Amino acid sequence: NFMLTQPHSVSESPGKTVTFSCTRSSGSIASNYVQWYQQRPGSSPTTVIYDDNQRPSGVPDRFSGSIDSSSNSASLTISGLKTEDEADYYCQSYDSSNRGVVFGGGTKLTVL
């Protein structure tokens, strides 16, 4: 089993770029795809990145994802921040040992 660790909160100004990290505690970050979900207040999560760096249709190209094996982490970058991006962001991967879906604890993005 492994954990995905995310910073609790991040703040940035509109128009700026922000990057969230998601660090895997054991095993390689590259061994299973990483997804990122956005959850606005009072709403269900939606996918903004899947398979490490793929954007679902309808997600603007301001959102991008990557993985870094040297730090064993994944990152979500949002450029040209808008107030509508204010939300919680969760990373997620797969635990092959128990066939379970693992979520990070989430990062709260404040755009101010």
Added chain:
Amino acid sequence: EVQLVESGGGLVQPGGSLRLSCAASGFPFNTYTMHWVRQAPGKGLEDVSALSSNGGSTYYANSVKGRFTISRDNSKNTLYLQMGSLRADDMAVYYCARGYCINGVCYRVDYWGQGTLVTVSS
């Protein structure tokens, strides 16, 4: 359009039972693994349970193993979660979510319902 509509949440006493339902539409339900994911108030997401398309393979989080049972009725396009011996730490919004699998590995979810709130309190 994929739609997942949960129902069955409510107030239950500690030690009690509750059955959640998730009505699915807009996709071939009988070909998809389905999940229940919960979110305690102010907390993160936890994959509680998953069930393969034919019902032959299940996953349970350690926190619910032996107390919760996931099932499905493919003729009714409906997913269920039977919850028993409920505790205060089971209180959460429970989301039904569609799994996405490649070569039998169900490694993410792609669509979520709106959730149903389960409150455990005396």
